[in-house]
Amino acid sequence: MNVTLIGMAGAGKSYLGKKLAAELKYDLHDSDIELAKAWCKSIQSILDEIGEEKYLETEGDLAIRQTVGRDNLVISPAGSVVYVEKWMNHLRDCSKVIYLKIPFETVETRLHDVPPRAIIGLGRKSLRELYQERHPLYEKGAHLTIDTHQRDEKGVLAAIKEFLQS
Numbered sequence: 001m002n003v004t005l006i007g008m009a010g011a012g013k014s015y016l017g018k019k020l021a022a023e024l025k026y027d028l029h030d031s032d033i034e035l036a037k038a039w040c041k042s043i044q045s046i047l048d049e050i051g052e053e054k055y056l057e058t059e060g061d062l063a064i065r066q067t068v069g070r071d072n073l074v075i076s077p078a079g080s081v082v083y084v085e086k087w088m089n090h091l092r093d094c095s096k097v098i099y100l101k102i103p104f105e106t107v108e109t110r111l112h113d114v115p116p117r118a119i120i121g122l123g124r125k126s127l128r129e130l131y132q133e134r135h136p137l138y139e140k141g142a143h144l145t146i147d148t149h150q151r152d153e154k155g156v157l158a159a160i161k162e163f164l165q166s
Contacts, residue, residue, distance in 0.1 A: 002026075002067070002095035003164065004075040006082065006138050008131055009119050010110035011100040012148065012156075017076040020157055030076040031063040032118070038062055047118040056080055056120060060087035067094060080120035082137035092141065098160055099142035103149050104131045 003020065005013040014030050021028040032043050035058070039046050047055045059078055064087060067075060075095060081087050091097055108127060121130050139145055144163050148156050 001164070002071060002073040002075060003160065004077065004091045004095040004097045005100055006077060006091075006097060006142060007079065007100035007102065008107045008134060008138075009079045010107040011079070011102050013076040013079075013100060016100065016153065016156060017074045019153065020160060021074040023157060023161070024072070024074065026072045026074045028074050028076065029063070029067055031059055031078050031081075032076075034066060035059045035062055043118040047120075052120050055118070056084050060084040063087060064090045070094075078118075078120070079134065082134055082141055083120065088141045092143070096144070096164060097142045098163070099138040099145040100156070101135075101138070101145050101147045101149075104128055106149065107131060 003024070003026070005017050005020070007013055014032075017028050017030065020026070035046060036043050041049075046058075050058065060081070063075075063077060067073060068090070073095070075091065077087065077091065081091070104127075111127070119127075119130070121133075125133070146156055146159050151159065
C-alpha cells in the first residue's frame with residue numbers, strides 16, 4: 001500500500017511525508033525533489049525553461065514512471081497534481097490519497113519567508129485565487145481530507161495512520 005499527501009504548497013506534504021514515511025518504514029517519493037534530481041536544476045529553473053504546461057506533463061510522467069508497480073511509498077506530489085488527470089488517476093489507483101487541508105492564511109504565512117518556488121499558475125493568479133481554485137479539486141481527488149489547522153503534527157500523523165488501518 002502507498003500513501004499520497006496532496007495539498008497546497010506550504011501544507012506540509014514534504015515535512016509530514018518524511019515523518020510518516022519514517023513511522024511506517026516506507027520510502028518517501030517527493031516529486032519536486034525527483035524532478036530537480038532528474039534535470040540537475042531547481043524546479044523554478046525547470047519551470048522558467050519549459051513553461052507550465054510542459055512542466056506539469058514532465059513532472060507527472062516522471063512521477064508515474066517512478067512509482068508504478070512500487071509499494072510502501074509515501075508520495076508527496078506537487079500541489080499542481082490536481083491539474084493533471086492522468087497523474088491523479090494513477091495516485092488514486094496506487095495509493096490512499098489524503099488532502100492536507102490548511103487555511104489560506106497559513107499557506108500565505110508559510111510561503112512568505114521562503115525563496116520563490118515553482119507554483120503553477122502563480123504568474124496569472126494570486127495565491128488566494130489558486131487556493132480557492134484548487135481546494136475543491138483536492139477534496140474531489142482525496143480519499144480522505146484532514147483539516148490540519150486544529151491538529152499538531154502528531155495528531156495529523158495519528159489521523160492518517162488510523163485511516164490507513166480502517
